[in-house]
Amino acid sequence: MAGREAEGRLIAERMHSAAIRLLRRLRKSDAASGLPGPKLSALSVLVFGGPQTLKELALAEQVRAPTMSRLVMELEALGFVMKTRDRQDKRLVRIQATSKGRALLEAGKARRLETFARQIGSLDVHERRVLGMAAKILTRLNSPE
Amino acid sequence: MAGREAEGRLIAERMHSAAIRLLRRLRKSDAASGLPGPKLSALSVLVFGGPQTLKELALAEQVRAPTMSRLVMELEALGFVMKTRDRQDKRLVRIQATSKGRALLEAGKARRLETFARQIGSLDVHERRVLGMAAKILTRLNSPE
DNA sequence: TGATATGATTAGCTTTGCTAACTAACTATG
């Protein structure tokens, strides 16, 4: 059926635009709440996924190693993560969140997303369910297979 | 109810992460298909929404005037849009897509989103509907009220 | 007419992405 391709393209375009605008909107609250999106996102992976090597973290965040290397460096300078060399394989750098990092995530992330979360909270049950399911589907589609 | 806030925050976080990763993924196809996301998005507004003032365009894209000014300048240099001074109010700059711009959008946008669109196309009916509805809800939430 | 408001641009900064090139460390092979 031809309509299926067209429908997929339409949804893809809408989702693309929606994602662009959503992130632009969320970025505005960065100044208030602390860490910019990418750093917060990486920290979140470390807090919820546990310690990781740099490469694992880069992969999880779909970013190249040098990009992640810099993000981690900056997070370390701020005291939110800690780097340790692996004993067995001295090439590996294990990165973990500090308690300061965990604390920031608890407090800061909620604040950052506050407006968006409140908007979602004010939707009706059905719409909330749709967004929840959509987030899961997108996460699945985005994850490296 | 307390669960409602918590649920909203959870969905907000997931959607946030999903959006970050989605855009990172789509960015990779830029090199192949031509225009980076923000330029493509602005061009799209011009093609589907008709000629606009710089300020209107900036508002539609949720971006500040200087940012849009530069994007438009670059699009103009590439021949995808045209700027004309308004006759009545000479402060206004009317921006419109050229036929070259329209052509690029037809060909290029589809190509850029191809993989994503194909992924969506391969979902089952239910999941496709969820994404479609979610895109609409997000668009509504993101639009300046 | 002069003051104020508005639209757009310019200048300059920041963040975040990339590739290319490098170093250090590990692995495998002759």
Added chain:
DNA sequence: CATAGTTAGTTAGCAAAGCTAATCATATCA
């Protein structure tokens, strides 16, 4: 065991896209 290749991470340097502050030209209003 030596050395060739591979892998992990970093450094250097670039580009895109966002911002604010300042400026310029034009409109509007008292």
